[in-house]
Amino acid sequence: MTKRILITGATRGIGAAIAQKYKSEGHYVIGMGSQPQSIPAYLDEYSACDLSNNAASVKHDDVDVLINCAGINIINNFCDIKLEDFQRVQQVNVVAPFRLCQMVLPYMAQQGWGRIVNISSVWGKISKQGRASYSASKFALDGMTVALANEYAGQGILANSVAPGFIDTEMTQRNLGPAGIAAMLANVPIGRLATVNEVAEFVYWLGSEQNTYISGQNLAIDGGFTRA
Numbered sequence: 001m002t003k004r005i006l007i008t009g010a011t012r013g014i015g016a017a018i019a020q021k022y023k024s025e026g027h028y029v030i031g032m033g034s035q036p037q038s039i040p041a042y043l044d045e046y047s048a049c050d051l052s053n054n055a056a057s058v059k060h061d062d063v064d065v066l067i068n069c070a071g072i073n074i075i076n077n078f079c080d081i082k083l084e085d086f087q088r089v090q091q092v093n094v095v096a097p098f099r100l101c102q103m104v105l106p107y108m109a110q111q112g113w114g115r116i117v118n119i120s121s122v123w124g125k126i127s128k129q130g131r132a133s134y135s136a137s138k139f140a141l142d143g144m145t146v147a148l149a150n151e152y153a154g155q156g157i158l159a160n161s162v163a164p165g166f167i168d169t170e171m172t173q174r175n176l177g178p179a180g181i182a183a184m185l186a187n188v189p190i191g192r193l194a195t196v197n198e199v200a201e202f203v204y205w206l207g208s209e210q211n212t213y214i215s216g217q218n219l220a221i222d223g224g225f226t227r228a
Helices: 013-023 085-110 133-153 172-187 196-206
Strands: 005-010 030-032 045-047 064-069 114-119 157-164 219-221
Touching: 005 013, 005 085, 013 030, 013 064, 013 196, 030 219, 064 085, 085 114, 085 133, 085 157, 114 133, 114 196, 133 157, 157 196, 196 219
Parallel strands: 005 030, 005 064, 030 045, 064 114, 114 157, 157 219
Antiparallel strands: none
């Protein structure tokens, strides 16, 4: 059965791969991104929205599946973090998903069915130097997911977080380079980067009718990194 899917961060990386997966399975896919642009072929609708702006208006509420994938990361030592940077990370990574969940939950509850998948990070399970703002946001996102999963389970709505590890994206290649990637993979038991499609397949399953009993979880897809 065709579902209406809303995906933030749908124009690149993991978000684009998730959108393409849903589209390939015959669903109606609404994508959101930060920049005005022509509609990518794998989207049925596209909305440009600045999620860092609390006044930003989002008009899509009649969706069956919400994927909160958009996120930002500002790295800095704890005592050097500017308040405005900390607040911006929370706004995009926590407040925007919170508002989107509030927007879609009434429709899902009315239908008696819904799926929410919030894209977290391994830095929402563990942390490291320079990640205070980002980890705070991802731990908060997971806590929100657990709360709404418990509150809405009786109305047919399942909500989970997915925590990707080190993914082969343009950003990863640009930020780390070959030497940085090699050093990082020394701590990943599987010994390689994940592909965006591996994440997309997992997210798709969680957001599908096949998932009937998994809710309130923060599920890592990290090659064993957070368990090593």
